Amino acid sequence: QVQLVESGGGLVQPGGSLRLSCAASGSIFRINAMGWYRQAPGKQRELVAAVAESGSTNYADSVKGRFTISGDNTKKAVYLQMNSLKPEDTAVYYCNAGDRFGNYQYRGQGTQVTVSS
Numbered sequence: 001q002v003q004l005v006e007s008g009g010g011l012v013q014p015g016g017s018l019r020l021s022c023a024a025s026g027s028i029f030r031i032n033a034m035g036w037y038r039q040a041p042g043k044q045r046e047l048v049a050a051v052a053e054s055g056s057t058n059y060a061d062s063v064k065g066r067f068t069i070s071g072d073n074t075k076k077a078v079y080l081q082m083n084s085l086k087p088e089d090t091a092v093y094y095c096n097a098g099d100r101f102g103n104y105q106y107r108g109q110g111t112q113v114t115v116s117s
Contacts, residue, residue: 002026002106004095009111016115017083022095022108024076031097034071034078035104038091038113048093051078052101062088085115 008020024031035050035058049069050058057069068081078095093111098104 002028002030002097004097004106004108006093006095006108006111009093009113011114011116012085013117014085014087014115016085017081018085018113020080020082020093020095020111020113022078022097024097024106028076030099030105031076032099033101033104034076034095034097035101036069036078036080036093037096037107038089038093040088040091043091045094049080050096050101056101058101082113085113087115089113090115 003025004022006022012018033052036048037045038048039045048060049067051069051071053073066084071078093113095108096104097106
């Protein structure tokens with residue numbers, strides 16, 4: 001099994017920045033890709049960004065140019081640097097991990113990000 005623990009959420013003003021972190025433990029050899037999804041109240045869950053072990057990345061159009069995902073293959077950790085935050089970025093952000101892009105078998109408990117003045 002794999003356990004994922006997120007940190008770094010919080011309240012920030014529009015235009016501000018936050019950095020989310022996610023650390024994996026357990027059977028981390030199973031992980032070849034990690035990503036962040038988010039879900040806002042009343043909305044469907046959506047992919048924010050993902051990174052593969054190869055270094056390939058994938059971003060939602062709504063965050064391109066503002067968010068940067070990076071990963072640590074040794075530690076099986078993933079980070080999401082979020083800049084120029086907007087109120088519409090408010091959501092619970094979930095770390096996901098799996099054997100390839102789009103196939104995530106594991107999910108963290110989520111961390112709340114609130115963008116508000």
